[in-house]
Amino acid sequence: MSTENFKIQIRKGLLEFCVLQIISKKEVYASEIIEELKNSKIIVVEGTVYPLLSRLKKSDYITHEWKESTQGPPRKYYSISAYGLEHLKELIVSWNDINSSVKELIKTKK
């Protein structure tokens, strides 16, 4: 497994988690999500976010609302649902578990 492939697999697994995390903080529209994900280098291309948002919406983790913007056409703002928040909590727990055990593994190797 090459380093590049490793990164892709990790990103792929974490994308949903990260998007939910961003939406849970405040109401955001798609471009803000994309900016944040790009800044933290989780996504490379913007298009990948859209199918994911659609899937999260179908699973009722997030809801959306159209809002007028001062510049340009109306924007679609996403916010997390109670069900999604619950799901996110579970994800955070399991992430912390994995994170600590991986850290442990790296330590013992040293």
Add this chain to the structure above:
Amino acid sequence: MKKTLTINIGHSIFNIEEDAYDILNRYLDSIKNYFNKIDNDLEIIKDFELRIAENFSSKVSSSKQCIDLSDVKEVIEIMGSLDDFKEIYNDTDTENVKEEKKSNKLFRDSSNRIIAGVCSGIAEYFKIDPIIVRVLFFIAVPLNLIVYIIFWIGIPSKDFNPDLRKILYRDKENGVIGGVSKGLSNYLKIDANIIRIVFVVSLFFGGAGLLFYLLLWLFTKEAKTIGQKMNMSGFNVNLSNIEDFIKKKTKNLNSPENTLTKVFLFPFRLLAPLINAFLKIGVFVFKTIFFMFSSIFIVFISVLLIVFSTISFKDISSEQDSEFYELLNALPDYFATFSVVFLLLTIVISVIISFYVLFKKKSNSYFFMVLIFLWIAFLILIMISLPNIILNMQELYLLPNWIDGNYSFIWKWDDGIMLNKNN
């Protein structure tokens, strides 16, 4: 100077250059196809377009009002190509893709058609170029018409993704005379000079190559847009390919031809303007002859129709000519009506077909299909009613007299068709 188009994407209006539009359109089509496959959700595409619009609006300003090819390329790079999406979502879509590959059924190709897409669909099925099938259909007159109509009715139509196909175009930009050889060379991936030599050599053996050249010229379009130029060489339109293609093109322009090629092509370059002019006249003459033939055909049928209507509707009393009256009686009214409608339909259909062939226009398929259906229906009605009528006439001893030569039709200006008893 470049032509621009106005597009409405994500509720915003942009001016976009034609070649940039072509690429953007293909890109969006491929994205739509892909998203439809993994997640049947139109909203993804709307959101996606909204984001593209946002990206575009950062590219335009009062000093630069138009989206050009480099803007589109940048935006495609930002949004990501199909390969990028496949990396993320490969788990869900592999099954669908496999399924699509397996189902190799015969469809009519609605994305690349002249009349109903039958030829193009057959070509897609056998993975060959539609031009080949079209030329074969053209040669096989008149059997082709029946086969074509049967296929038209029997096969459902489908929109194929034109990005994934190699299409034979004429490459006039890089060609010597009409760009047929260069186009063939792009298609077959053989050096253009080899094809040129084959064409030239074939001139000395009865000129079959010339005929082939002219046929290909008639049936192929010239590659004009970047998308077409890429399809010509079998490129799939995505970001990396666009770049490769443009790089390759500039490299090709820089590489000098060797002396042998120059010497070989010199007489043709010299003759090219002459041959071009000659061929243009040739195509014009061909079209005129075709048009004349079809008009003669149409006029012939029209005359037939008029003559027919005078027989059927001329009021002839029994005192004038009892035998003819009997014959007319034996021809039922419904049969006359069928025949008139049938002939009218034939005229309309042949006019439409000759227009399509002459101007390479796409047809309004449903209207034309209804016409063809009606035509076949009336043909069948006539076929069904004919035996009965003939039997009826035989019973009345009309036919034997007719066949023995006791009677003949004569045309009189005042009375129309008259039956004349030979003495």
